[in-house]
Amino acid sequence: MQTLSSPPAAAPEAAFDTKITRRRTRPVKVGDVTIGGSAPVVVQSMINEDTLDVEAAVAAIQRLHEQGCEIVRVTVPSMAHARALADIRTRLLQDYQPVPLVADVHHNGMKIALEVAKHVDKVRINPGLYVFEKPTSDRTEYTPEEFAKIGTKIRETLEPLVISLRDQGKAMRIGVNHGSLAERMLFTYGDTPEGMVESALEFIRICESLEFYNLVISLKASRVPVMLAAYRLMVHRMDELGMDYPLHLGVTEAGDGDYGRIKSTAGIATLLAAGIGDTIRVSLTEAPEKEIPVCYSILQALGLRKTMVEYVACPSCGRTLFNLEDVLHKVRSATSHLTGLDIAVMGCIVNGPGEMADADYGYVGKQAGAIALYRGREEIKRVPEAQGVEELINLIKADGRWVDP
Template identity: 85%
Template sequence: MQTLSNPQTTPETTPAFDTTIHRRQTRPVPVGNVTIGGGHPVVVQSMINEDTLDVEGSVAGIRRLHEIGCEIVRVTVPSMAHGRALADIKARLQETYQPVPLVADVHHNGLKIALEVAKHVDKVRINPGLYVFEKPKPDRTEYTEAEFNEIGQKIRETLEPLVISLRDQGKAMRIGVNHGSLAERMLFTYGDTPEGMVESALEFIKICESLDYRNLIISLKASRVPVMLAAYRLMVKRMDDLGMDYPLHLGVTEAGDGEYGRIKSTAGIGTLLAEGIGDTIRVSLTEPPEKEIPVCYSILQSLGLRKTMVEYVACPSCGRTLFNLEEVLEKVRAATSHLTGLDIAVMGCIVNGPGEMADADYGYVGKQAGYIALYRGREEIKRVPEEKGVEELINLIKADGRWVDPE
């Protein structure tokens, strides 16, 4: 009988697996004092839900988001009055807080509104499916080439003044396609598909490029994760084929709330980020917008794209665990959560630690009943009574000069 043997492997022969996410190279697009793309860190965005006519309420909402790490804030402008209110909002932020990069959301035949808000914000978001609204015809069976081109020319005439305004001011535009609001002629031509979403975006991009304007960010959002993934992947392929390098804004629109909304957003956004796709993200929850920011940072932290908190490595607990793992993890977190940048492992037994925590800066391991083994990296430093475990962990971090007092 033939036997199979495993070849000996050495450090020299073991294949090296690259665990780094290699982000797609994109052009840098400035949005106020923040830059999207160009190798800059993935930017976190959200949107206030206050009425933009409520200047003080809007300023307060923008400030709340910005103070917890939201780097760009979007506001809605459904009318000219809302557009003019942005001037007051911007002024009040300057007087009472600091400048915050602002984006104005413009829909439904919004040229006049867009031209107004372009004076006051750092980026204007338009939806190609609604910017020049095509009233659907219930009895339509086809779009002729002449009809298609006629509307395309109308789009160009309507978009051109906004593009020139933003170009001359050095400001940005987001071409934000939504799966649920594709223009009728795109639906007739391509169907309700990722291809229709991509072609809709490309039509607007090409108009901008013809006017020598390239401060563009592109999004292709859908409420169904597989549609969203397919649209962004196809957009990247089409841009690569056309020599375009525009940064992408990722999001699963109308994700819902609670645990499922967070999982759904993570499934879409996290998958693309892991493929190197995406330069700015927004998690869209049916909750107060402040709830979105921790989810964004958790996604980025888990992929190693931003370091905004302590990374805790902890086993799930089992019959081998020698202490109350949940309780101890909470105590360790309470004492060290302000030490942004550290990786700390809390392991219940010798089976999971130290091997499973090899990449951690510090380890807290239950190796024998009543005692805790403290590690620096892979090296066991000392064993201490369980009741002194957290105190001694802090002392070890202090001895290494990596401790800072919490604010």
């Protein structure tokens, strides 16, 4: 017997919105860059150079910044490294320009953090390592009293740093890593996203009790499903608690090459598409400068930032009337500096005008040996294929949208 069901309820209009609506977060200043609020998603990376080598560190920071990295992180494993940041900052001001700097502080890092807080704009701490407790092999549980005792020690150790950053108007990133959760969190919550979130919340509450709110939160993991679950749970818990801290997104230890890029994109873009995330870092086992184009490509693909020309190109097929790959390369070489434009290169007329409807300009193979040039949906002229790129440039110039490279 056939049963009838009620028609599905209409989906909310927002479900069909083609524009990503970002989660509302508080703005946090890092030097002259704002993370969160209404600011664009911020791109950052980290130098590989030893911070003690001031000249090499300054050069690396400058390279990254010139590539488009808006915040640069350095590691400070010792007091000497922390003091070197003073020289690095001075050299940047003298020889280049101010660059927002973040210092990474790890094992038992209170003294190092207090020193480096004088010289950088943000300090990143890892809750699992900031007060490092050596694991004991014979432990079977943490009693509530033991858990609370360590919590008290964490507060005592964190408080001077919080007060220093608060009074200087600087920021802190509470950066939880799945691979370095504190032992008591592992015993209490397991090796889970819940343990990551509770680790972050413990530090957030200490900061809030001291009236310090310039916080950025991250919950990174090397496995994408864990990373996604941790950030989603963090958002859920913050919503419950009335917190609005911006989130730093990343897949840690993503590797290199295509897979490292795909893995990072799978995690970062999934969350950004849901409106989650205010700053990103793509962590590749490659030169840090290679991370920046991936970040901007993710943001451009999602329509969150316009930092390059958007090229619309068909994959080519038997209908294609010219060497599409070669022509796309020529068009890109001639126009890639025209940031903000959308340019389509289509192999034939079958899908061309429809698929490139949102482009500013179109280059379409309409008949053998001839190219049709479009402005938006309107065909402007047909030209010999050999003159196609030159005439596209002339069309852009005629519209007053050309700038010299």
